[in-house]
Amino acid sequence: MPPIPHIFQIAIDGPSGSGKSTMAKRLAKALGIGYLDTGAMYRALGYAALQQHIVPGDPDAVEPMLLETDLDVAFDGDRQMTLINGEDVSSFIRTPEVSMAASDISALPAVRLFCVERQRAFAEKHSVVLDGRDIGTYVLPNAKLKFFLTADDTIRAKRRYLDLLEAGEKVDLEAVLHDLRRRDEQDSTREMAPTKAAADAVLIDTGSMTEEEVFAMLLHYCEQYGCGS
DSSP, X not given: OOOOOOOOXXXXXXXXXXXXXXXXXXXXXXXXXXXXXXXXXXXXXXXXXXXXXXXXXXXXXXXXXXXXXXXXXXXXTTEEEEEETTEEOGGGSOSHHHHHHHHHHHTSHHHHHHHHHHHHHXXXXXXXXXXXXXXXXXXXXXOSEEEEEEOOHHHHHHHHHHHHHHTTOOOOHHHHHHHHHHHHHHHHHOSSSOSOOOTTOEEEEOTTSOHHHHHHHHHHHXXXXXXXX
16 A cells, blocks of 8 residues: 655745745745745636625625636646636736735635635645745644745835736736735735744745845744655
């Protein structure tokens, strides 16, 4: 009988623009395990609500939408495709408007349960890196290793601004900062699973660090904790 494979999870949490998604993807690739972009799931639901002219923060409208929504993920090589009712919406979910919709819709308990059930089911079957705002505190409280990345909001806003420019979006830095601060406030004060560091998370301020320095630090901890393929 073949040995049961060792399955483990790594959680990377932090506010918008802290670098968690970039690090999660790189770490998963380096360790030879999967990566699940949980934020894309909330963004996809926020996008779906906007497309249906539903206010993302209105539970009376969103909850019936969930009953008619099939949310799934698929992979094309290393690229995650986030699917709504079979349609890949990945290219539509990175705008500031969808970011705010994602923040609004993710504050609804029914939405979080809807997504978390799918995230936990995936993590039970695969060694995986998950990034988000409540992975280590709520989604996977028993993850083998937890990180919480942060940085000053002006630094995070500039990163997001440059990412949007590179993606071809026409944005204003002050508007990006305003939206980021609003989202920080909403995500950290929501009643269910607010953004915060788990008590046993490794805290990393990425503001004065290069991407390579942050990655090297995360990889060092992974080696210490015996995480790998």
